[in-house]
Amino acid sequence: MVSAKTSNRELRAIGASPGIAIGPVRITDRSRVAVVESEIDPAEVPAEAARFRNALAAAEAELRGIKERLEAARGPEHLYVIDTHLLILRDSMLTRETVGTIETELINAEAALKRTLQKFKDFFAGIGDEYLRERSGDVETVIERILRCMVGQSQVSVNDVEGRAIIVSHDLSPADVLQIDKSRVIGFVTDLGGKTSHSAILARALEIPAVVGLERVTAEICDGDVVIIDGGTGVVVINPDQETFRDYLRRKQHYEYLERELLKLRDLPAVTTDGHRILLKGNVEFIEEIPSLQGHGGEGIGLYRTEMLFFNRRELPDEEEQFAAYAAVVREMAPRPVTIRTLDVGGDKFVPGLNLSDELNPALGLRAIRLSLRQPETFKPQLRAILRASALGKVRIFFPMVSGVAEIRAVKALLEEAKQELRGEGKPFDEGIEIGIMIEIPSAVIVADLLAREVDFFSVGTNDLIQYSLAIDRTNEHLSHLYEPLHPAVLRSLKMVVDAAHAAGIDACMCGEMAGEPTYLPILLGLGFDELSMNAVSILRVKKILRRCSREEAERLVARALSFPTAQEVESFLQGEIAAHYAESFD
Numbered sequence: 001m002v003s004a005k006t007s008n009r010e011l012r013a014i015g016a017s018p019g020i021a022i023g024p025v026r027i028t029d030r031s032r033v034a035v036v037e038s039e040i041d042p043a044e045v046p047a048e049a050a051r052f053r054n055a056l057a058a059a060e061a062e063l064r065g066i067k068e069r070l071e072a073a074r075g076p077e078h079l080y081v082i083d084t085h086l087l088i089l090r091d092s093m094l095t096r097e098t099v100g101t102i103e104t105e106l107i108n109a110e111a112a113l114k115r116t117l118q119k120f121k122d123f124f125a126g127i128g129d130e131y132l133r134e135r136s137g138d139v140e141t142v143i144e145r146i147l148r149c150m151v152g153q154s155q156v157s158v159n160d161v162e163g164r165a166i167i168v169s170h171d172l173s174p175a176d177v178l179q180i181d182k183s184r185v186i187g188f189v190t191d192l193g194g195k196t197s198h199s200a201i202l203a204r205a206l207e208i209p210a211v212v213g214l215e216r217v218t219a220e221i222c223d224g225d226v227v228i229i230d231g232g233t234g235v236v237v238i239n240p241d242q243e244t245f246r247d248y249l250r251r252k253q254h255y256e257y258l259e260r261e262l263l264k265l266r267d268l269p270a271v272t273t274d275g276h277r278i279l280l281k282g283n284v285e286f287i288e289e290i291p292s293l294q295g296h297g298g299e300g301i302g303l304y305r306t307e308m309l310f311f312n313r314r315e316l317p318d319e320e321e322q323f324a325a326y327a328a329v330v331r332e333m334a335p336r337p338v339t340i341r342t343l344d345v346g347g348d349k350f351v352p353g354l355n356l357s358d359e360l361n362p363a364l365g366l367r368a369i370r371l372s373l374r375q376p377e378t379f380k381p382q383l384r385a386i387l388r389a390s391a392l393g394k395v396r397i398f399f400p401m402v403s404g405v406a407e408i409r410a411v412k413a414l415l416e417e418a419k420q421e422l423r424g425e426g427k428p429f430d431e432g433i434e435i436g437i438m439i440e441i442p443s444a445v446i447v448a449d450l451l452a453r454e455v456d457f458f459s460v461g462t463n464d465l466i467q468y469s470l471a472i473d474r475t476n477e478h479l480s481h482l483y484e485p486l487h488p489a490v491l492r493s494l495k496m497v498v499d500a501a502h503a504a505g506i507d508a509c510m511c512g513e514m515a516g517e518p519t520y521l522p523i524l525l526g527l528g529f530d531e532l533s534m535n536a537v538s539i540l541r542v543k544k545i546l547r548r549c550s551r552e553e554a555e556r557l558v559a560r561a562l563s564f565p566t567a568q569e570v571e572s573f574l575q576g577e578i579a580a581h582y583a584e585s586f587d
């Protein structure tokens with residue numbers, strides 16, 4: 001460990017949850033249990049296997065205890081993550097692999113469990129999708145808990161701090177984050193973790209500033225050091241000098257002032273100066289995100305990604321389980337509308353229960369709606385579950401990666417069958433449920449006029465539309481400079497989509513990341529979008545600008561923007577316009 005004299009040292013990693021915190025550090029030991037492998041006698045196998053099973057039961061009892069305490073103290077919110085960990089504990093593969101290794105390799109239970117962990121890690125490491133890759137962190141957290149039970153190590157509480165402190169830890173489990181008492185713990189930094197790890201998602205939902213993925217921060221900071229963490233930029237400063245300290249104190253005050261100011265807009269309508277209303281909604285993956293969405297004035301869920309229900313497990317969720325999950329989201333959001341997207345997996349979003357084979361071009365492969373149409377036995381229960389949830393509140397359903405009319409017709413035929421079945425069974429659903437499609441493939445843009453006759457709304461997925469239009473892999477960091485939302489081809493596509501929607505009298509929505517970028521708002525407004533859906537914290541920033549724009553001016557701006565031949569020229573034009581007309585909205 002470096003001495004406490006380390007001064008003004010700046011580290012940079014992943015800003016997992018925005019906000020600035022300044023305070024003394026409390027190192028919370030979440031280091032890995034050290035495991036020594038030893039050989040055992042065949043006669044010792046039953047005793048070792050029993051030690052493992054007992055630790056498994058003890059870990060389950062611990063997690064249940066935490067869940068009950070949290071439920072009693074704060075209600076059921078956010079407990080989904082603990083349920084996920086309970087599911088991992090109960091996964092038969094965990095027991096089968098570990099006991100199998102004890103039996104065949106004749107090694108102690110701790111070492112066998114570590115080998116199981118390594119197998120899980122190898123499996124997850126090969127997955128392209130960042131979100132999925134990070135699920136390996138959940139497995140590791142669960143296995144560490146079992147290991148601690150096996151070696152009899154207990155864990156100090158995250159709230160065991162003097163005064164108010166910033167926690168520094170090798171890793172924090174979602175259960176740790178859920179237990180944080182914000183009057184004591186003002187932020188956290190960890191060696192491990194990524195932007196979409198469950199702990200990061202919960203930190204954002206609970207609005208606790210956090211920087212993760214620092215790799216060696218626990219070795220670089222001492223208990224009692226003062227640190228600054230900026231959860232927006234991912235910066236950590238250890239023992240700041242006076243100038244840095246003052247600078248961040250100012251930034252923190254400014255940030256908090258802006259947040260307070262933004263929150264004043266929460267209940268004001270998202271309306272332009274010339275009276276045009278645009279719906280601002282949120283993208284949601286976990287029910288835990290809903291309070292934050294409501295806290296930021298979200299007018300509904302514009303994209304509920306259902307794939308999260310299917311990850312991390314060997315058997316697919318059946319209709320009842322899906323119904324329960326969708327119903328919970330619809331009830332929690334009521335009376336606001338929820339737009340539920342059917343399963344968008346396949347390719348690099350791997351779901352074990354779907355038995356998919358490897359593909360050379362996963363982004364162009366058997367995924368999303370193509371997969372659902374190929375596997376009606378998986379698709380139908382999802383359609384039925386969504387339809388049934390529509391009896392409980394305002395629900396819209398939409399479909400990912402539709403490439404043309406034949407596909408949406410096939411989907412509608414299956415949806416009709418599902419409706420017929422439910423009618424026959426006397427199960428209620430909204431007969432007038434609206435259906436929509438994601439527009440994220442260039443062919444869908446080109447035939448948008450034909451597609452508009454088939455559905456009630458479009459929602460543009462710019463993350464994929466940009467990827468497919470410009471042939472730029474959205475996950476390839478070497479190509480990120482070419483991933484240009486303002487590329488003339490993208491802007492023209494957006495215009496075609498909105499124009500086709502409006503000509504057919506249906507709504508044009510957007511739920512890709514572009515919708516949550518405040519600087520693009522004048523363009524999206526000028527193009528005529530009716531609804532934008534984004535992450536919760538962007539909503540008020542976008543609303544602030546929207547309330548200062550006039551649609552008429554935005555339309556003129558778009559006409560100019562569309563005349564430039566390169567993304568760079570559009571960008572510098574847009575920056576110039578913002579500086580000239582909207583500068584004060586962007587502070």
Ligand code: PEP
Binds near residue numbers: 512
């Ligand atoms: C998109 O492609 O823009 C989108 C919203 O869907 P996803 O990011 O889930 O692919």
Ligand code: MG
Binds near residue numbers: 400440461463464
């Ligand atoms: Mg997409």
